[in-house]
Amino acid sequence: MKTIDIRSDTVTLPTDEMIDAIVAGHKERRFGDDVIGEDQIVIELEQKAAQILGKEEALLVTSGTQGNLISLFAQTNRGDEIVVEERSHTFLFEGGSMASMGGLYPKPVKGVRGYIQPETLLSAISPDNPHYARTTMVCFENTHNYAGGTITRPEQVKALAKVAHENELLVHCDGARLFNAAVALDVSAKDLVVEADTVMICLSKGLSAPVGSVIAGSEEFIHEARRVRKRLGGGLRQAGIIAAPGIVAIEKMVDRLREDHANAKLLYERLSKIPDLIVEEPDTNILFVMLDNMDISALKLSEELKKRDILVYGAYGTRTRFVLHRMVSRDDTLRVADVVEDILGVS
Ligand SMILES: Cc1ncc(COP(=O)(O)O)c(C=O)c1O
Structure with a gap:
């Protein structure tokens, strides 16, 4: 009898089209060394992802965890305080890496079905006083895994980001399953992150690509993110092998x-x-x-x-x-x- 594996959408295997895309990339001689910016397929994926997410630039990273970490490290300083939802992936399931590797201090707050309400965020921002860590960012997760794949709607993102930006906080979206939210609401992925400064999406969950995530934001952010990615050992050489299925994922697997x-x-x-x-x-x-x-x-x-x-x-x-x-x-x-x-x- 067939085993039905419903542990996670990360168990999805690549489609034939994804494997064909890797082979086509090889035949068309499009692979190159991505650390020096010469892999044509990675460049194509990053441009397409940036466009879909409505951001200036995008960057291929090895995993969702790495994408979140790079987004945090590229925009904050050691000792900063990051507001996270108490059941979020960044807080619970990333090995405490924002603290252990980046010296960042996560401040968990209670969400409603995973959503950090604007007033909750406001009360979590520490005063500008030497007793406190400097609160510089809020991370939200859409969809929110542990809350039950729950959706944060565009107007909720807007309300959260308004409070964040008024208080000089950056907004990062852990969008490991952003396309699930987009499809369920019948909006574009872009609509869900207009107000976010940075976003991470996973290619390897429901979208079925074998490996990889993408982060997106301003040109300045991606410039710094590239440096942080290298620091974390995430600079890959012929990364088109990952990017080719990734293109199929974002173009063909969303609907x-x-x-x-x-x-x-x-x-x-x-x-x-x-x-x-x-x-x-x-x-x-x-x-x-x-x-x-x-x-x-x-x-x-x-x-x-x-x-x-x-x-x-x-x-x-x-x-x-x-x-x-x-x-x-x-x-x-x-x-x-x-x-x-x-x-x-x-x-
Ligand atoms: C909401 C969320 N964010 C981030 C990640 C991390 O992704 P990865 O397993 O690729 O590091 C996951 C993984 O399951 C996730 O569910």
Whole structure:
């Protein structure tokens, strides 16, 4: 039986078109040394990404984590305070790197469905007084993974950025799944980051590219980001091998994210009928279920699912996350629903 892997959209494998694009790049002799700016495919990806994101320039980086770090390090100084949402990826899941590697002090605040409300930001900005670290940036995540793939709408970004900019803070968007938000709202990715100074997008999540992320912002920012990327060991040579699938990702794979959202909704509709199971209605492709009122732990549920060839992460306390993506069809989704119902004793 096919294993259904709904641990994350990062498990998506590259499409045939992506592999063909790598081969075409080789045949057309377009690869070059990107550290010295000679890989034609990387240049094409960066130009296309900058245009899609409405920024002056863009830069290919190895991963989302590296993209976030570079965005922070290129624009802040050691000792600065960075406002982050308390369940954000930058705060929880990047190894504490902003502190350990950049000397930055993360100030976590509580969001509403992952969104940092403007008044929350305002009250988190430290006074300009020697007792305090200097607050120089706010990071927001769109979609917000741990809050449940939740969306921050353009007007919310605008309100947040207004408070940030009025207080001389920069705004960085962790847009690992920005295109999920764009597709769900039927707006362009650009509309979601007009007010952000910098943005990071991942090519390798729902968009299915094998490797890579892109950061974008002003020409001045990218100039400095290039230096920081080199410092972090992220300068790659024939990086067109990564960029070629990345171009396919941003040009061809965005619209189909709707299918993942529809499957997440389908799963929600089935699972929300299970008595005592708390299920959050998904905005996009990520669905969390809470087992607080049930006689089974998240770990146990993950073990039972694994016995039936369904993979989920079991380490979210009483919460279990299901992530829908290209490699999980509607039929697979229905099978997940059947199996969860079976394990929880309701079918
Ligand atoms: C919201 C968010 N930001 C950043 C990242 C980091 O991306 P990467 O795994 O490529 O470092 C992830 C990865 O899952 C993520 O979900």
